[in-house]
Amino acid sequence: MSEDATRTLGKGSQPPGPVPEGLIRIYSMRFCPFSHRTRLVLKAKNIRHEVVNINLRNKPEWYYTKHPFGHIPVLETSQCQLIYESVIACEYLDDAYPGRKLFPYDPYERARQKMLLELFCKILEYQNTTFFGGTCISMIDYLLWPWFERLDVYGILDCVSHTPALRLWISAMKWDPTVCALLMDKSIFQGFLNLYFQNNPNAFDFGLC
Amino acid sequence: MLEDSARSLGKGSTPLGLVPEGLICICSMRFCPFAEKTRLVLKAEGIRYEVIYINLKDKPEWFFKKNPFSLVPVLENSQGQLIYEPAITCEYLDEAYSGKKLLPDDPYEKACQKMVFELFSKVPSLVGSFLRTQNKEDGAGLKEALCKEFSKLEEVLINKKTTFFGGNSVSMIDYVIWPSFERLEAMKLNECVDHTPELKLWMAAMREDPTVSALLTGVKDWQGFTELYLQPGGL
Numbered sequence: 001m002s003e004d005a006t007r008t009l010g011k012g013s014q015p016p017g018p019v020p021e022g023l024i025r026i027y028s029m030r031f032c033p034f035s036h037r038t039r040l041v042l043k044a045k046n047i048r049h050e051v052v053n054i055n056l057r058n059k060p061e062w063y064y065t066k067h068p069f070g071h072i073p074v075l076e077t078s079q080c081q082l083i084y085e086s087v088i089a090c091e092y093l094d095d096a097y098p099g100r101k102l103f104p105y106d107p108y109e110r111a112r113q114k115m116l117l118e119l120f121c122k123i124l125e126y127q128n129t130t131f132f133g134g135t136c137i138s139m140i141d142y143l144l145w146p147w148f149e150r151l152d153v154y155g156i157l158d159c160v161s162h163t164p165a166l167r168l169w170i171s172a173m174k175w176d177p178t179v180c181a182l183l184m185d186k187s188i189f190q191g192f193l194n195l196y197f198q199n200n201p202n203a204f205d206f207g208l209c
Numbered sequence: 210m211l212e213d214s215a216r217s218l219g220k221g222s223t224p225l226g227l228v229p230e231g232l233i234c235i236c237s238m239r240f241c242p243f244a245e246k247t248r249l250v251l252k253a254e255g256i257r258y259e260v261i262y263i264n265l266k267d268k269p270e271w272f273f274k275k276n277p278f279s280l281v282p283v284l285e286n287s288q289g290q291l292i293y294e295p296a297i298t299c300e301y302l303d304e305a306y307s308g309k310k311l312l313p314d315d316p317y318e319k320a321c322q323k324m325v326f327e328l329f330s331k332v333p334s335l336v337g338s339f340l341r342t343q344n345k346e347d348g349a350g351l352k353e354a355l356c357k358e359f360s361k362l363e364e365v366l367i368n369k370k371t372t373f374f375g376g377n378s379v380s381m382i383d384y385v386i387w388p389s390f391e392r393l394e395a396m397k398l399n400e401c402v403d404h405t406p407e408l409k410l411w412m413a414a415m416r417e418d419p420t421v422s423a424l425l426t427g428v429k430d431w432q433g434f435t436e437l438y439l440q441p442g443g444l
Contacts, residue, residue, distance in 0.1 A: 077317075081317050083317070083320045083324070084324065085323070085324065085327050088320050088323045088324060088327070089320075091319075091320070092316050092317065092319070092320040095316035095319065095320075096316035096317070107301050107304035107305035108286075108288075108290045108292070108301065108305070110300075110301070110304065111292045111297050111298075111300070111301040111304075114294070114297045114300070115292070115293060115294060115297055
């Protein structure tokens with residue numbers, strides 16, 4: 001998690017300057033599963049980016065100019081374009097940046113991945129290959145992953161004990177270099193959770209010096 | 210093209226055969242605002258299609274195999290591929306067919322259309338709740354909530370300085386949000402756009418669009434349907 005290991009910006013902070021040419025900025029928070037999706041895509045596609053972490057309990061006044069309700073993630077380009085909603089941001093990155101395409105080319109296969117996302121809660125009936133999109137990791141796997149990584153930390157991995165295909169998927173995902181690079185440290189995440197449930201605004205910077 | 214003259218299929222009806230080559234089939238319901246989005250795109254893009262109407266209060270057993278949510282719209286192509294969820298069906302049609310493109314090519318402009326759709330996302334359920342509400346107080350609260358959502362969309366039009374949500378000509382985002390606005394008059398909710406003049410102008414411009422006017426449902430027909438649909442065990 002070294003790329004985003006920076007302290008959050010909160011109330012009273014200075015707004016960051018314009019995004020340098022050749023970079024894209026993500027407004028994020030280290031433990032947020034929605035931002036995690038977008039960070040996975042940034043990493044998987046090797047997109048040069050900078051991370052600005054936002055203190056979600058103590059949001060900077062300037063942040064509302066980036067998102068009307070102060071949500072994360074938000075992408076900001078060097079042309080001051082703002083893109084929000086995690087799935088929209090992920091799709092934008094796949095469209096706008098060359099190289100490895102995460103969404104399939106075929107329109108039906110693309111539609112199928114989007115339908116799978118809708119069926120997030122009923123995924124078990126729809127997995128018939130190692131990864132959700134086929135034999136290789138693709139967009140849908142990254143979009144689902146953040147919640148499964150957290151299952152382990154929440155201590156409820158037992159809920160996949162009756163679903164061998166899903167357990168296999170979790171192991172296969174942990175072999176993926178992108179997933180590995182962003183894997184959260186269990187004890188740091190637990191530390192965050194403890195403080196978060198106490199409504200402690202220091203939660204977001206837990207584990208940083 | 211089998212259009213709005215066919216009766217709906219219900220329990221006990223024969224399952225559909227294969228979709229012929231060169232056609233796409235849409236499972237729909239004449240008054241469904243969600244299916245209307247897909248029908249608007251089919252029409253606007255000049256795609257050859259056939260319509261099958263589903264009785265949503267007495268669904269055919271075979272319909273659950275088409276869509277696990279057993280909702281309309283559902284698209285089925287000649288390879289037996291099934292696509293559901295309104296927004297997904299619209300995007301699929303735009304990507305799979307080589308005719309008129311409704312979504313912009315530019316990734317940022319495309320993302321903007323999706324962000325506008327998110328801004329709009331509370332409208333359908335508010336309209337649906339208003340339809341079902343029995344008492345005046347709840348109705349007034351819902352109208353107020355609707356006005357609030359409409360002012361978000363008004364702001365988009367003001368900032369863009371264009372007639373339509375995607376620019377100066379009609380595009381995907383306009384079609385996917387239109388069905389809720391088409392129903393305002395029949396539901397006596399027109400006052401909700403009184404304080405949003407750009408949105409009101411957009412509505413008038415949409416009514417002039419040939420695709421929208423081809424698929425317009427008469428107010429009386431719509432009110433008749435709603436009356437029956439809301440009755441317990443109706444239709």
